[in-house]
Amino acid sequence: MKGFVPLLVVCAATAAPSAQAQDPLAATRAACAADAQKFCAGVQPGGGRIVACLKEHKDSLSDQCKQAAGLPVGATSGSSGAAAPAPEPPAAGAPAKPAPAPKAPLKLVVGGEHFVQRAVIDTQQGGMTAATVYVPENWHFESKIEWNYGWIEVPVATSWHADNPANAEAYFQYPLLRMATVDAAPQYRQYIKGPKPGDRYFTGAINMAPLPPLRAMASFIQKVRPDVANLKWLGSQDLPGLGKALRLDVGAWPTQHGVAIKIAYDLNSQAVEEAFFGVYYLGKAGTQAVQVGHVGMAADQLQQTNWGIDGLQSFRAPAGTLDKRMPIFCLMAKSVQYDAKWIARQKAIDATLARMFNQKLQQGYDQMRAAQALSDQTMRDQAQFLGNVERQEVAMRSSGGSSGGDGFLRDEGGRSSSDNVSDLIRGVDTLNDPSTGGTKQLSNLGQYHFTDGFGNYRTSDDPNYTPEQAGDVGSWSRMTAVQ
Numbered sequence: 317m318k319g320f321v322p323l324l325v326v327c328a329a330t331a332a333p334s335a336q337a338q339d340p341l342a343a344t345r346a347a348c349a350a351d352a353q354k355f356c357a358g359v360q361p362g363g364g365r366i367v368a369c370l371k372e373h374k375d376s377l378s379d380q381c382k383q384a385a386g387l388p389v390g391a392t393s394g395s396s397g398a399a400a401p402a403p404e405p406p407a408a409g410a411p412a413k414p415a416p417a418p419k420a421p422l423k424l425v426v427g428g429e430h431f432v433q434r435a436v437i438d439t440q441q442g443g444m445t446a447a448t449v450y451v452p453e454n455w456h457f458e459s460k461i462e463w464n465y466g467w468i469e470v471p472v473a474t475s476w477h478a479d480n481p482a483n484a485e486a487y488f489q490y491p492l493l494r495m496a497t498v499d500a501a502p503q504y505r506q507y508i509k510g511p512k513p514g515d516r517y518f519t520g521a522i523n524m525a526p527l528p529p530l531r532a533m534a535s536f537i538q539k540v541r542p543d544v545a546n547l548k549w550l551g552s553q554d555l556p557g558l559g560k561a562l563r564l565d566v567g568a569w570p571t572q573h574g575v576a577i578k579i580a581y582d583l584n585s586q587a588v589e590e591a592f593f594g595v596y597y598l599g600k601a602g603t604q605a606v607q608v609g610h611v612g613m614a615a616d617q618l619q620q621t622n623w624g625i626d627g628l629q630s631f632r633a634p635a636g637t638l639d640k641r642m643p644i645f646c647l648m649a650k651s652v653q654y655d656a657k658w659i660a661r662q663k664a665i666d667a668t669l670a671r672m673f674n675q676k677l678q679q680g681y682d683q684m685r686a687a688q689a690l691s692d693q694t695m696r697d698q699a700q701f702l703g704n705v706e707r708q709e710v711a712m713r714s715s716g717g718s719s720g721g722d723g724f725l726r727d728e729g730g731r732s733s734s735d736n737v738s739d740l741i742r743g744v745d746t747l748n749d750p751s752t753g754g755t756k757q758l759s760n761l762g763q764y765h766f767t768d769g770f771g772n773y774r775t776s777d778d779p780n781y782t783p784e785q786a787g788d789v790g791s792w793s794r795m796t797a798v799q
Contacts, residue, residue, distance in 0.1 A: 344381075344385055346424075346426060346643070346647065347380045347381050347383070347385075347426075348370060348377070348378075348380075348381035348385065349426070349642075349643040349646070350378065350380075350381075350427060350640075350643055351370060351373070351377050351378055351381045352366055352369070352370065353639065353640075353642065353643070355369060355370065355372075355373040355376065355377075356369035356370065356373075370385075374387060424450065424647070426643055426644060426647055427641065427643050427644045429452040429453075429644055430452065430453045430454075431450040431451065431452055431453065431647065431651075432450065432451065432452075432453040433448050433449070433450055434448065434449055434450070434451050434457045434459075434478075435447075435448055435459075436448070436449065436459040436461065436474065436476055437459065437461070438461045438658060439461070440461065440462075440463045441463075441658070441661055444655070444657065444658050444661065445655050445658065446461055446474060446654065446655055446658040447474070447652055447653060447654045447655060447658070448651075448652075448653050448655070449476065449478075449489075449648060449651055449652045449653075450647060450648060450651035451478040451487070451648055452478070452480070452644065454480075454481070454482075455478045455479060455480050455481070455485075456478065456479050456481055457476065457477075457478045458476060458477060458478075459474075459475070459476035460473075460474075460475050460476065461473070461474050461475075463665075464520065465665075465669060466518070466520070467516075467519060467520025468519050468520065468669045468670065468673050469494060469496070469517075469519040469520045469521045469622075470492060470494045470519075470520040470521065471520070471665060471666065471669055472662060472665075473491035473492070474489075474491060475488075475489055475490055475491050476489050477489065478648065483633075483634055484583050484584075484586055484588045484632060484633065484634050485632060485633045485634070485641065485644075486631075486632045487629070487630075487631055487632075487645055487648050487649070488629060488630045488631075488632075489628070489629045489649075489652070490536075490540070490628035490629065490630075491628070492624065492625075492626055492628070493532075493536060493594075493624040493625040493626075493628060494520065494521045494522065494622070494624045495521060495522050495523075495524045495526070495622070495623050495624045496517060496519070496521035496522070496523065496524075496620055496621065496622050496623070497510075497523060497524065497525050497526065497620070497621050498510055498517075498618060498619070498620050498621075499618070499619045499620075499621070500617065500618050500619075501617040501618075501786070502778075502780075503776065503778055503781050503785070503786055504613070504617055504618070506778075508618070510523055511523045513525075521622065526598060526621055526623045529554075529573065529575045529596035530552050530575055530577065532575075532596060532623075532624075532625060533552075533575050533576075533577050533592060533594060533596070533625065534549075534577060536592070536594075536625060536628070537577060537579060537592055541579070541581065541590075544581035544582065544583070545581060545582040546580075546581055546582045546587075547579060547580075547581045548579060548580040548581065549577070549579055550578040550579060550580055550589070551577075551578055552575065552576060552577045552578070553575070553576050554573060554574065554575055555573070555574030555575060555576055555593070556573050556574060557574065558573075558574025558575075558576075558593060558594075558595055558627070559572060559573075559574060559595040559626075559627065561650065562595070562627045562649065562650070562652075564595055564626050564627045569597035569598065569599045570598070570599050571596075571597065571598040571599065572595055572596065572597040572598070573595070573596060574593065574594065574595045574596070574627075575593075575594060575595075575596055575625075576591060576592065576593045576594075577591070577592050578590070578591045578592075578638075579592070580635060583632075586634060586635075587634070587635035588632055588633065588634055588635055589632070589633060589634075589635050589636075589638040590630050590631065590632040590633075590638075591630060591631050591638060592628070592629075592630040593627070593628075593629055593630070593631075593649075594625040594626065594627055594628040594629070595625065595626045595627045596623075596624075596625055597622075597623060597624060597625070597626060598621070598622070598623040599621075599622050599623070600619060600620070600621050600622070601619070601620050601622070602615060602616030602617075602618065602619050602620075603615065603616065603617060603618040603619075613786070613787070614786060614787020614788070615787070617786075617787065629649055631645035631649075695744070695757060698742055699757065702738060739757070739760070740760075742757075743759060743760050743761070744757040744758060744759060744760055745757065745758055745759075745760045745763075745765065745797060746797065746798045747765055747795040747796065747797055747798060748795060748796050748797075748798055749767065749795065750767065750769055750793065750795075751767055751768075751769045751770060751771055752771075755798050756773065756795070758773055758775055758795075759775055761775070761777070762775035762776045762777040763777060764776050764777070764778070764779065764781060764794070765794070765795040766782070766783050766792045766793065766794055766795060767792065767793060767795055768783070768788075768790040768791060768792050768793075769791070769793070770790070772790070773795075774786075774788065774792070
């Protein structure tokens with residue numbers, strides 16, 4: 317796609333400021349980024365090919381690049397910034413110098429812009445510095461960190477942006493985009509009531525079926541740039557190494573790769589271009605087997621698909637200048653450093669939220685077990701009461717206590733009418749139990765009852781349900797009603 321090959325070359329040649337401070341070669345790459353874009357746009361990065369290309373054009377390189385590479389600085393090329401030459405290594409056998417004292421944040425000059433370090437402050441964690449990022453010193457910078465402790469999957473959202481007050485240039489860093497969808501086995505779908513598409517689950521993830529990577533990025537762009545004038549889609553490209561370049565922790569996702577989309581639109585009657593970058597990820601996870609009293613669910617009966625885009629950011633510039641300004645944007649994107657203490661705090665919060673969630677889940681299971689135990693005891697008490705009633709009926713028949721006979725007590729099938737009424741009132745079905753040779757009373761909330769012949773029972777209202785399909789082990793047979 318037009319414009320994206322130069323961008324990739326420049327970003328590959330631009331190292332993070334922290335690396336430049338320690339590695340002279342990295343500083344040389346940064347100083348020569350604009351030259352690499354100008355003279356080596358069609359050269360594939362890697363294997364020393366960019367360096368070889370620059371050597372072929374050494375007489376045409378900028379003063380900034382020549383100075384960083386240790387070449388004589390001529391008067392034929394302009395310089396867009398200043399960089400000190402790499403220090404020579406100490407002579408062999410020379411005594412080691414003491415470690416230098418801590419230095420102030422590194423100041424850089426790239427593309428004529430003087431960079432300074434800005435802090436991303438977490439006000440909800442006592443004003444901790446969450447991250448730092450290098451931006452041009454005359455640019456306006458704002459950051460935001462929001463915590464939502466009720467969202468176990470996405471408890472924190474970090475974002476920031478920097479904009480050039482002189483024109484439409486801007487750099488945006490967006491929060492993690494986290495989507496999810498839950499698929500249930502057929503027999504459980506009637507019980508799984510998720511949020512509407514586009515709304516959040518209670519975990520914080522947004523309910524949405526997975527989209528292909530480029531469609532996902534395009535959907536995000538339409539969300540954050542909904543009403544721009546004269547929107548044009550200039551093109552897109554896969555960027556397999558973007559996650560590594562941005563130092564993102566994407567190794568846990570089976571599917572992940574970088575994508576980019578470039579658009580154009582009018583901003584305040586001025587034509588601008590904006591390039592969006594991000595790392596698309598996707599993974600699936602199933603539930604564990606659960607048995608709560610008489611109710612059981614086999615493993616993987618619920619499947620959750622988690623997907624989204626990490627490292628979301630965009631670069632904007634007046635039309636026709638975005639490619640030239642890419643060294644500026646790439647340095648900002650790759651300069652982001654998260655504070656170790658803040659990362660430790662984030663991990664501690666994540667662990668605490670996970671523990672609290674699992675405790676509540678276990679409490680729910682315990683309450684369900686207690687409710688079933690209470691229900692079982694109630695059934696036993698009712699069975700004892702009905703046993704007393706039945707014994708009284710037998711006694712009345714044996715003694716001739718009913719002048720009209722016992723026809724009023726029986727239906728045509730031999731059961732007492734009062735038995736059927738009693739079952740209805742108590743909400744049970746009386747069934748033949750092959751495991752005991754007697755009868756068994758189960759809840760009439762489901763009209764289909766099963767037993768494995770060993771005192772285990774299952775009830776469902778689904779005419780197509782079988783315990784075997786639900787993952788239960790054993791040979792199950794349908795129970796019949798007592799006539």
